[in-house]
Amino acid sequence: MSKYMIIDGIRVEFDKEKNILELVRKAGIELPTFCYYSELSIYGACRMCMVEDMKGNIIASCSEPPRDKMEIRTNTAMLHHHRKMIIRLLLASHDRDCTVCEKSGKCKLQELALRFGLHEVDFPGGNTNNKIHEIDKSSRAVIRDPNKCVLCGDCVRMCSEVQNVGAIDFAHRGSKMIVSPAFGKNLGETNCVNCGQCAAVCPTGAITVRSDTKELWKAIYNPNKRVVAQIAPAVRVALGEEFGLEPGTDVIGKIVSVMRRLGFDEVFDTSMGADLTVMEESREFLQKLKKGDREYPLFTSCCPAWIRYCETKHPDLMKYVSSCKSPMSMFGSVIKKYYEENVDDEREIVSVAVMPCTAKKMEAARDEFNIDGIRDVDIVITTQELSRMIKEIGIRFDEVEAESSDMPFALFSGAGVIFGVTGGVTEAVMRRVYEDGSSKVLREIEYTGVRGMEGVKEFTIPYGDENLRIGVVSGLANAEKLIEKIKNKEERFDLVEVMACPGGCVSGAGQPETMFANKAKRASGLYRSDKVSQFKCSQENPVVTKLYSDLLKNREKELLHVHYHYNK
């Protein structure tokens, strides 16, 4: 007999559900919550998920494990009163600039106020939000406005539990409590890695992704500027969600087309940049193997949040991090060089990157990413920002016809596309290392254990006479665990791929906000696109071959590699 609970008179069976809330949702009741995320620890602070047992006890369903034959109700006069009171209390001390709030329309508090039909704050003291907290704009990735915080702690737990960074925490007590970096510092002065996951889980506008569209519009409308864009792999499988398409639908063609209509002069695909990364990183990897230098692995370097994490927490490991620039920056410097040397145009080139990522904004602004003072990438916008630009202009995205990206960089391999999901870089590098693009070999690589949304994947693949130990992690707390094992000599790896966001770039903080299940669908979307790609391996991409014999000749180090000089 399977175990069950009675929820509002309905029998709901349970098996692995950890708490009553999951079961209530299984029963088709959308109990509101602010502080519950299945990926994070149970916090139990918003008290919205209360249910009542048959003795009239009130229980927070998020923290209570289900018990067999237990009967609860989710809809009683008392519960309704308490829930409404909680929303009223939150509204009464919340910022009320809803119309101009970055989060307007996507704010959970706003949504719940609407759901509960609350149209006024009815305490005699009125709204007590006096905006005493300064808005923190010091970070390249996110903007922090404590005046809009409901103190659900999602960001705090995300930052410490999933990312092991702990850049923000609670400060002060009672109604004076705020979420803040230590000692009231600005976020920009902390060890924040700019992953933006805090903004991704924030239910209100208290932490939002910095928007750079204003600057971008200016460039687009400036006749003296030639605006050239690249689109990251993960963007194509997520943007559609903003326009009602199934998560994971590859809309790259539509994006290219719509971006041209927005006024971009050329639109390229970062997957092409990823192909360059594969070439460089594989070379570095093989050289390391050849040298027999195998005590420490080669760490991948595509993820700027990971780089920042490594710099701040494990500076001793920086020498094991690949010197390759990220696909975005590699492509950025190639684009700039290409126009400088091959295109006769008076206009200034503005290199734009559309990324699923907030840390890319920080990467683009880093000192190391320029060649003779010319920045690799000038402006980084996120998937969400692009969606807003499209909405701003009013183009009906669903009606847009797909187009292909611009020459001479229009070709890319499937290996480049899968960079957007955890394990993708590793798989792409393996395809290069094996130098055998047969479908048999590809399948063998696919089934090594490199795929899947798990946070930690460790596997061994044969290479020549030996076995290569590979580690693939996403989420910096997972990276930390692996690093600990490596440092304690419990494990040895040859290659370790690290992506800061759980699941890889598909889950980036610049992507449309969504639940974890959608992120897995995006990942499958990328693998589907890889399946239908003309070239499977980066080395097969003719553009890559051409670049190496031409523009990149003897300039790989200058254009495609970087030496970080982090200064605390």
Place this chain on the structure above:
Amino acid sequence: MRINTFDELNVVRNEYKKALELQKKQILICAGTGCVAGGSLVIHDRIKEILESKNIKCDVVLQHESHDESVGLKKSGCHGFCEMGPLLRIEPMGWLYVKVKVEDCEEIVEKSIIGNDPVERLVYSEDGKLYFKQEDIPFYKKQTRVAFEHCGHINAESIEEYIAVGGYSATKKALFDMTSEDIIKEISEAGLRGRGGGGFPTGKKWQQVYIQQEEEKYIVCNGDEGDPGAFMDRSMMEGDPHRVLEGMIIAGKATNAHNGYIYVRAEYPLAVKRLSKAIDDAREKGLLGKNILNSGFDFDINISQGAGAFVCGEGSALTASIEGNRGMPRVKPPRTAEHGLFYKPTVLNNVETYGNVAPIIINGAKWYSEMGPENNSGTKAFALTGNVNHTGLIEVPMGTSLKEVIFDIGGGVKGGEFKAVQIGGPSGGCLCLDAGHLDMSLDFDTLKSAGAMIGSGGLVVMNDKTCMVEVARFFMNFTQNESCGKCVPCREGTKRVLELLNDIVEGRGTMEHLELIEELSDTIKNASLCGLGKTATLPVVSTMKYFRDEYIAHVVDKKCPAGQCKALLNYVIDPELCKGCSKCSRVCPAGAITGEIRKPFVIDTSKCIKCGACMDACNFDAVKRV
């Protein structure tokens, strides 16, 4: 010197006892925080000086090598009668001197130490009657000291004296003669319930930890006494620290835990000092550490100092604070017994609870359970404060009536008639006369049924000049400041209730205010995460229940019946009584009083700042508060 076996413990106990007996007289000066503030340490030093100058051999520390007769001079724990401090007790006569000053020392030594006579003028008197012996004083007469039996009777800083009076014999019994099950059974049968407020059966708690399979377990002592006006735990930690240690060692044995933490607020420096010394001494004697008395049982204790957040008295916030995290309660389950300190099974009891363990082990469950009503055994310590004649620390059997406590022990209400008593600190409720609460038995269950709680044992007596709305506002202000800020009902709700109460005492209240307070209180009570929030509105709810008229007077008539709420009262001059002397006008800082000499003066209420200076100045009682 380490005591290696339990036989050795018996040997040294006899030595210490003999040494104590050689002290033909003992002077016990209260060195609790209250009396220290009153200058008791200066008195101690002065007496020492006098004794030395007179070549009287005096022992500040118990000498255990055989020596001649001497006078013991000791800093003892809190005697309890704080109102009358600094207190000084002369043994073996049992005389208690009250309100002792440095100037009295000479006479005390002369008469009572060299001679054999009491200093009559320092003896407590009530209604013209002198009470020479401490035990005869009405304040002490109705008390039963179990947890605090040593407080005030032995040197608080001496492990030797503690051993001499039987200390660590409970530890010995628990380690050698009892199994874990035996101890838990004894504590359960004694009916000991947590003295920190919740009243959870201690034996049951220990049992829950005992059955956990984890190897690592912890014994934690909650010494984060944060209620305004409460000082029971502090007194015990300062006055009889070894008692607490013993309770923890026995809890360790009962649950197979080998590490203990005492969480004590940093605002209790004396408690920290005495506990630290006690722990060091116990370690040195081998009563803490590896293989205690060769029993094979290891147990050690650390002190963790809290930074003064009230919420850290809550179990999970307390353990979080020890771990070095922000002191914030977490959701339960899992309970502290399963996942407590460092995620390990943890026994968490408060100081007074541990203080009751040793006597139960020695005297047995039956002896203990015979005190107090059913399911509420034993004694309870209270900090008696407020408008009561004898403030201080008391310990009474559970079930003692409120009347006995306030009138017999407390000597009645000071400055007016009895109005209410606030019990259990900021999360407790107010009890009153009309509802027959004075005859109520002080125990966990009775108080709970009356909408109050025993809490940790703060007992604030209020006279008829106390405004109950202001009382509620005061406590709400406290909880609002002390809320950790985690859950919405407590963080935002208490803020709103406070705002509404402020409105009421400042004359802006309406009947809707009262309704809204009730609505909010309901949500705060039911929806808050931890005990702090769940009980935060008890002072408001209970005063609204028992003193509703007073609230209505504030919001409808805009009057404060107790005459306390400044915004609701006006000062007027009764023209019949005013002689026109102009004194009031001269003292008025706001220039609000005018008039002609020998004619009645008038107060301009629009200028009046309600400071009351005119009222104090008037020789004819002509200024009235209305």
